[in-house]
Amino acid sequence: MTEEPTETAAAPHEGPVEPPTANRGGRLRRLFTPYLSRTGMVLTLTLVTYLISSPRGTFPVARIAAVGALLLVPWLVSDRRWRVGVLGVLFVLAAAGPLSSPLLDLDNHHYLKLYWLLALLLTGMTSDPVAALRRTARWLIGLVFVFATVWKLLVPDFVDGSLLTYLLTTDGNMDRVLVAVGWHEADRTIENRHEIVGLRHDPTVPLEPTELDMPSRSVAVAPALAIATVLLEGAVAVAYLLPLRGRWERLQEISLFTFLVVTYGLLPVFGFGGLLAAMGLAASGLRDRPAILVHLAMWATVGGLTIVADLL
Amino acid sequence: MTTGRGATRRDRWLIAVVPVLLASVALTQMVVASTTELTPWRGAGFGMFSTMDGHDLRGVRIEVVTEDGDTLPFNARRLRGAPRLGGPFVQARAWPTPTRLERLGEAVIDEPLVVDEDDVVIPAEQLVDVDPQLTEPLAPPVEVHLQVHRLRLDRDSETVVPEVIAERTVRGDPTGSG
Numbered sequence: 001m002t003e004e005p006t007e008t009a010a011a012p013h014e015g016p017v018e019p020p021t022a023n024r025g026g027r028l029r030r031l032f033t034p035y036l037s038r039t040g041m042v043l044t045l046t047l048v049t050y051l052i053s054s055p056r057g058t059f060p061v062a063r064i065a066a067v068g069a070l071l072l073v074p075w076l077v078s079d080r081r082w083r084v085g086v087l088g089v090l091f092v093l094a095a096a097g098p099l100s101s102p103l104l105d106l107d108n109h110h111y112l113k114l115y116w117l118l119a120l121l122l123t124g125m126t127s128d129p130v131a132a133l134r135r136t137a138r139w140l141i142g143l144v145f146v147f148a149t150v151w152k153l154l155v156p157d158f159v160d161g162s163l164l165t166y167l168l169t170t171d172g173n174m175d176r177v178l179v180a181v182g183w184h185e186a187d188r189t190i191e192n193r194h195e196i197v198g199l200r201h202d203p204t205v206p207l208e209p210t211e212l213d214m215p216s217r218s219v220a221v222a223p224a225l226a227i228a229t230v231l232l233e234g235a236v237a238v239a240y241l242l243p244l245r246g247r248w249e250r251l252q253e254i255s256l257f258t259f260l261v262v263t264y265g266l267l268p269v270f271g272f273g274g275l276l277a278a279m280g281l282a283a284s285g286l287r288d289r290p291a292i293l294v295h296l297a298m299w300a301t302v303g304g305l306t307i308v309a310d311l312l
Numbered sequence: 313m314t315t316g317r318g319a320t321r322r323d324r325w326l327i328a329v330v331p332v333l334l335a336s337v338a339l340t341q342m343v344v345a346s347t348t349e350l351t352p353w354r355g356a357g358f359g360m361f362s363t364m365d366g367h368d369l370r371g372v373r374i375e376v377v378t379e380d381g382d383t384l385p386f387n388a389r390r391l392r393g394a395p396r397l398g399g400p401f402v403q404a405r406a407w408p409t410p411t412r413l414e415r416l417g418e419a420v421i422d423e424p425l426v427v428d429e430d431d432v433v434i435p436a437e438q439l440v441d442v443d444p445q446l447t448e449p450l451a452p453p454v455e456v457h458l459q460v461h462r463l464r465l466d467r468d469s470e471t472v473v474p475e476v477i478a479e480r481t482v483r484g485d486p487t488g489s490g
Contacts, residue, residue: 136331157363199371
């Protein structure tokens with residue numbers, strides 16, 4: 001049987017370790033300190049994001065297992081067998097529901113959650129789980145943004161601004177934000193949405209070209225927004241896939257944070273943004289404390305933007 | 313006993329397997345969505361928000377032909393949440409192959425249906441905002457016409473232009489045995 005060091009041996013990666021002779025309150029501190037380590041925070045953010053935004057079709061037992069895993073984070077951080085065992089069970093339960101429901105009903109971030117749980121499990125079996133997870137996370141973030149960017153370049157109606165013009169003039173989420181910042185007049189796009197719903201599903205509405213009320217500012221700005229989106233997503237892909245060194249490596253955090261704020265400020269998808277923040281923490285080349293603070297801020301920002309969008 | 317070199321090779325494999333899986337699935341989706349009517353938004357290819365041809369932006373129109381020969385419109389707005397119709401609906405909308413359209417048509421024929429006061433057909437279990445007193449049960453349709461279309465935006469004329477991407481007519485069992 002292979003003898004491998006437990007992750008405890010990788011403690012230097014994991015921040016300060018409490019002395020065994022901790023004073024009163026030390027036990028509580030020992031319990032919570034693992035949550036504040038890099039791996040502990042990656043697991044915590046991943047599991048909380050999963051619980052808030054589980055893939056469609058998820059069985060209740062998978063959510064219960066995720067709560068259990070969240071409570072067991074101190075053991076998952078310090079003991080490889082716990083990590084592999086608990087995450088193995090969680091992955092099987094988490095995948096069973098969505099994969100037995102219509103696959104075409106799953107969003108891309110639902111798949112990414114399952115990929116990420118599998119990555120957390122498999123890298124836990126390596127000789128250096130922290131370094132292995134960092135490499136896997138960089139690949140996964142980079143590949144997601146490569147495919148997202150290539151798709152936007154492949155399809156003409158993104159680069160010419162058609163999709164963003166359409167969303168700016170019909171999407172309820174975008175409209176709420178744009179009204180709040182004074183870009184749109186209130187209720188300007190409600191009639192557009194009404195027209196579109198009828199055109200899509202109501203056989204009594206003739207299937208013919210339908211005029212929309214398009215705010216001229218949105219029509220004018222959409223192509224520039226589209227190009228900026230492609231450049232931003234391309235920058236995230238490059239930052240995570242290229243072997244950048246030194247200050248250039250900070251492009252990872254800068255590009256990802258910018259993407260999260262710009263994109264989820266308009267179209268909040270917490271399940272995707274929160275997961276990217278957790279993966280970004282695992283991938284980060286920053287030292288533990290600044291890495292945790294930066295990515296916790298990303299995660300909280302996405303959560304905050306989602307809450308604000310719901311309130312508007 | 314695993315050698316250090318073996319462990320390294322094993323580590324590399326464990327690190328690479330998920331990224332390789334993601335890339336393989338996404339590349340396959342990219343090929344399939346580029347050559348068929350699979351929407352780029354679905355299928356784990358990360359094509360979300362890249363095109364107006366998204367599953368949620370597509371329309372599905374359904375008409376049923378009754379045993380009296382009348383053609384009635386079917387309200388497809390709430391199909392997504394319908395217990396037996398939701399699955400076939402989202403699949404036919406995201407990737408409208410003949411088989412998926414056939415499955416949706418058969419599910420509509422097998423579903424208990426009612427007609428509302430405006431002569432619009434609704435699944436009997438989806439009477440949201442509809443007074444059940446003003447509906448009448450409908451016998452299983454003899455035919456169901458299905459049509460999936462996408463929307464294209466003409467920025468010059470500021471219009472959305474529907475384009476039909478798939479159509480199918482599904483016939484019910486003429487013996488009425490289900």
